[in-house]
Amino acid sequence: MFKNIKKEKFSLRKYKNGRTDSKLIGAITILGLAMLVGGGTASANVSSDGKNETTIVSKFEKVSSTAKTTFTDDQNPAKKVTVDVVADIRYNQPTKANQNTGDADGTDSVKFKSKATVNYLLEDDNSKLQDSKKVAGEEGTVVTPYDKKGIAYDTDGKDYRGSTVEKTGTAIDEDTGKEAIIQANNKEYKWIRSEVVAANKATYEKTKFNDVEAPVSPEGMHNNLGEINYGKITGKVYLVEETSDGHYGKFVEASGVSSDEDAVAKWKNGQGAAKDFTKENVTLKEGDTVLVMDRDTYAHGSGTRTVNTVKYRREKIAATPEYNKTEPYVREEGIQGYPSYAFWDQPLTGVYSTIGEDKIFGTADDGKVTFNNETTLFYSNSLKGFPPGITSSKVHNFKKESLREILEVMHSEVYGILEYFNQNAKSDEEKQDLKTRKAKVDENIASAIEMIKQNNIDIAIESDRGIMFFQQNKEALKNLRKHIEEGQNVLNNLSVAVDSTQRIVNQYDNHKDVTETKKNYLKFGFDRGIQKGYILSYHKDVEPEHYGNWEKVNPEVETREDSVYVNKGIVTISDDLSNINVVNENSTTNETELTKKDIKTKEETNYKVKEIITPIRAYKVMGEGETVVNHYYRLSTKLSDSPVKIENTKVGSVSVNYESESGEVLKSSEVIAKDVAYVKVKTYDVLSGSTKVGEEKITENLEPTYDATAKRYKTILGDKTGFTYEYLGLKEGSASEEGIINKEKTQVTYVYRLVTKEDTKPTEKEVAGSVVVKYVDAEGNEIKPAETLVKDAVLKTTYTYTTKSGDKVVSTREEVKEWSTQDYNAKEKLVEKITTTDGKVYKYHGVYPVSAKFNNVTAETGKIVEGTTTVVYQYDYDIPVKPTWQVPSDAPKNEVPEYEDGVSSEEPPVLEVPEYEGGASSINPPVLGIPKYEGGVVSTEPPVLYIPEFEGGVSSEKPLVLEISEYKGGVPSDRPTIVEVPEYKGSLVEPIPNPKEQLQDLPTVEDLEERIVTLSNGNRKKSERLPNTGEVSSGVTTLGFMTMLAALVMSVRKRREEK
Secondary structure (H helix, E strand, C coil): CCCCCCCCCCCCCCCCCCCCCCECCCCCCCCCCCCCCCCCCCCCCEEEECCCEEEEECCCCCECHHHHHEEECCCCCCEEEEEEEEEECCCCCCCCCCCCCCCEEEEEEEEEEEEEEEEEEEEECCCCEEEEEEEEEEEEEEEEEEEEEECCCCCCCCCCCCEEEECCCCCCCCCCCCCCEEEEEEEEEEEEEEEEEEECCECCCCECCCEEEEEEECCEEEHHHHHHCHCCCCEEEEEEEECCCCCEEEEEEEECCCHHHHHHHHHCCCHHCCCCCCCCCCCCCCCCEEEEEEEEEEEEEEEEEEEEEEEECEEEECECCCEEEEEECEEEEECCCCCCEEEEHHHHEEEEEECCCCCCCCCCCCEEEEEEEEEEEECCCCCCCCCCCCCCCCCCCCCCCEHHHHHHHHHHHHHHHHHHHHHHHHHHHHHHHHHHHHHHHHHHHHHHHHHHCCCCCCEEEEEEEEEEEEEECCHHHHHHHHHHHHHHHHHHCCCEEEEEEEEEEEEEEEEEEEEEEEEEEEEEECCCCCCCEEEEEEEEECCCEECCCCCCEEEEEEEECCCCCCCCEEECCCCCCCCCEEEEEEEEEECCCCCEEEEEEEHHHEEEEEEEEEEEEEEEEECCCCEEEEEEEEEEEEEECCCEEEEEEEEEEEEEEEEEEECCCEHHHHHEEEEEEEEEEEEEEECCCCCEEEEEEEEECCCCEEEEEHHCEEEEEECCCEEEEEEEEEEECCCEEECCCCCCCEEEEEEEEEEECCCCCCCEEEEEEEEEEEEEECCCEEEEEEEEEEEEEEEEEEEEEEECCCCCCEEEEEEEEEEEEEEEEHHHHHCCCEEEECCCCEEEEECCCCCCCCECCCCCEEEEEEEEEEEEEEEEECCCCCCCCCCCCCCCCCCCCCCCCCCCCCCCCCCCCCCCCCCCCCCCCCCCCCCCCCCCCCCCCCCCCCCCCCCCCCCCCCCCCCCCCCCCCCCCCCCCCCCCCCCCCCCCCCCCCCCCHHHHCCCCCCHHHHHHHHHHHHHHHHHHCCCCCCCCCCHHHHHHHHHHHHHHHHHHHHHHHCC
């Protein structure tokens, strides 16, 4: 058994002649490492039965606890392993912690007794007619034989066999204490019935488990072979280890235990949450089961002896002076992370929200600004390049954030680089320097806010990722941009020492055994970004004349012998305590001035630690208390000859109601009979002999009659409307016109019909259906906004005709016209790959199964039905693979000269990225290329596309409209017409440079795409208004213009990609 797991050194001898009898193995005290180096030996650390030796056991019928052995690890004395026995299992192997074989080793007994409380009760109210009696029941003893065998048999618990029960006395049943007649209160009571409450209830002696005491019994829990009857196990099952006879360790709570193997598996699986079996942690209840586990351990192994002989030689070395040398810094690799500020001058037209005095977007003091092709300083929160392990703390939405938070986003890469260096810094000085640099960034943000206030610079919001600074004084915007971008200057000369290592190199610069010190650094430079590298320095002390190192003379000579049990050496225990390695190494050396011969002998044995866990006893937790027998009695009585009182207990009334066919009350009800008795109650005295013991009421039902025909009028006038109604008949469910009064209220209801007129023109109501496509990940979380495939397709129209009496609505009727059911195809919205805003890439997996969460269907095609049909596509997260980059030999280089005083450029340096040749594509969208700048003044305006000037004819005052051909079938899409652009296949392209002057007056690609979408949306709506009518939209005439415009957009995009 593992108890207080420890680690000890172990020493064993080799078996001779294949003997299997027990063998004492000696152990010697550790003499220390110096003795091993000098050729001496240190014994393995092992203890057993108070001695430094152990016993190998090969027979396991009864193994004493004195065979328990403890091993201690030499390198970590806190690591110890204790096993119940060291076993030779070559010929025999233990299989159970205990054995139910041969004669039993003893018996346990539990006594119990039963008793009952007998009650004599009045049947009516359960009151006692006479005092209760105590009656003794059965007494008995549960006798259980047990075995104490196997490993550590003398200290382990008892393994139970089948129990027997010995009983004496009379069983308690319904006749216990019964009396046929009882005289009480001068009256006579006769027995009616009996009941036994908590039958077979017995009180058992309590059994002690540590400090837990409970009435338990093994009765019926084992068979004669000692096997546990798992069919009798109910309630909670407490699997508890018996550490020694009558002492209990940890327990695991389980249920539904079905076998020994199941009990062992659940006990092992529950060790992580196991607790001590004490009354603080355990509350045993009737019906629970306590299953006692016996756990034994043993170690077994095999070993070898190896003898190795090695010859050496050396030479005499002359004296040398001190030597020192330091090599230049070596850059090992570049690390992602470089500050970028996505500013540019942007002309804008339109109305935008502006920030208020509180400098927070999305609050009540926000304003509006209208731009008319005015130039602003635009900032876009583009994808940030953070160092490894550094990410943004949240997803930013400028529409709900303060100016300070937006400025922090602009500097987020600077903060990220400082945090990355702080995570790698080791010295307090470096950490303080990084803290100071971060404070300077904070100061930059604070002064930027103040600069914005002092210069009356306004800020507008373009999107959740873009803002605009604007002011008539463009110099103020220029100074603001310069000031913000100067925040990155805190990264100048940034460097931290990561760590340093030392080693002895055999040869360096014609010097032997030189101490090499390698110091690793992280540096940041605006020329190369974050760099990881090191500096090597070399040192050698002054050396007097000495002998050189011994050099091996080949060949070595080695011999090997198997089946060796080590009797001394070093003990090493694995971290999981399952393997013990014992090694004894002995060395001798024959040495002259320049020659030496080493003879090393190594003996090694590997031991594996095994455990045996077996359920040995099962107890059922018994209830406490006693049986109760209740006898019930009834008084014998008779009634007086005549009633002592007569009452009219129920009276009824009859009224006539007048209703319309729809159940509307037309006029006030008329009463034809009121408070007529139909039930009388006669009261008699209840006598027991001549004594009155109560009263009994007898109910008599009468049958008075009524006739309502006189109140049936041929026509009536409605009290509320004044309309004339004509008699139709008796209302269904109404009381009959003539009958018997037999309830409190009888309602005779006549139905009358109103003369009405129906409107000739009906009202119309349409029923429509929609189809929506959603996109989720493997856990069902939406990763992309839902797409509407079909919106409000008309399925049927209901025409309602109203019937009125004058201007009052009397009734309505409906005519439903069903339209032909349309088809949908969700595959139109299927995309194979999705890239989320945080850069994650998902690939299509399949159709999401039906779930209550989305109320979705799995059919990708089908008929449109009323309401919203939802199809959900599921996607798998695509873990990105680091791309392989290949830089062409003739690729241009954009070198950034080192800063050497003067005024630095306002624009940050841009690093060139070589063309991507394979691997995983960038998560950033491709950036369209612009023709190379060839001279002149660089414009601050973005590139626009050129549209030829109109050169003749009369120009239309109306904007061009893209007409869509007639819808021929299927479901009209709610999406605008999209011009397909070829998928980006290349590398990440740098930000767009300034275009040529001749492109300044052209519309942008985005403008053209917006116009195409606008045209498509307008004509799609026209098409949707004419489903299946055969009419042709006049917009077809301009389809050619839209096609030509889309081709122009694609051409420009392709030209940019080629750049």
